[in-house]
Amino acid sequence: MAMQILFVTLAIAAALYYLAEIIEEYTVMTRKIVRVMLISSVVVYFGLWIFEGFPFTLVGIGLFTNVVEFGLLRTFPFIELTSPNFILTVVLVFVNHYFAFQYFSDVYHSFTEVLSYFTLCLWLIPFTFFISLSASDNVLPSTMQPLLSKSDDHDVLSHYMIKGKKKRSVLLTVFEGCKDLVVPSRSKRF
Template identity: 80%
Template sequence: SFPFTIIAVGLFTNLVEFSLLRSFPFIELTSPNFIGTVLLVFVNHYLAFKYFNKVYHTFAEVLSYFTLCLWLIPFTFFISLSAGDNVLPSTVQPLLTPNPDHDVLSHYMTKGKKKRSVLLTIFENCKDFVMPSRTKRF
């Protein structure tokens, strides 16, 4: 019983979001497709709020509509773009002078350790403070 405008704008938004997949890992924030997607997401939210303000539905129905029809694809794009940050390098730049100490994997694994070790230490200390574990006694 949704109005035709909500269905049409939702389908058009999905088509514009689908066009982002042509250059997927490289999404330009100034491209017309990305700007159109952001604008259409706001239009979809406006139409949905307007509709659910007039017609009563349970909270679970409204939440499931927003989750599945409005938020699923944008959040999936956002999560998949940030998920590639922790991937091992797939190509190696050829070195002019081979260095036996320069291993791509070990270089990649130790590259960000200085930044991460402080954060991991803080989280480990917080975890030990909040949930102390039993120590093994031999």
């Protein structure tokens, strides 16, 4: 049993890594897919309200969450963790879960229906945004980058070369130091 759990855990980790790599490679296509997912979620919410009689508060909070997530999509793949849209999205996901648990504890639905609701309406889109948080690390600088303020030059290349460099990770610095100890290289002289 322990080996099966370990195997499933490693399979999920590999799948998440693979999805993150695909999202990093195809950010424009990912943006289009997330947009279609958001529109589909809106359609599902209206269908649940009209055909299944879900309460308007549950549907309204879900629709408002989708509107806020459309705001995150405007700057995709550049998602700032401190932006009001991102913080409001996280808060609304928790609020949406609370109302969904309240509703499903009062009204009986089969387990597959509840799982389908949670997967399609509550988990799929935030999970996609969560996986795509690292996608902006490898994207070339562009004018869509929200880090530019009005006082900065709008010359993207100079901004990237001067102010936009990421801090190097500690692990990368350690590995490069080890490489220099093992295989010394000549320094370039100009």
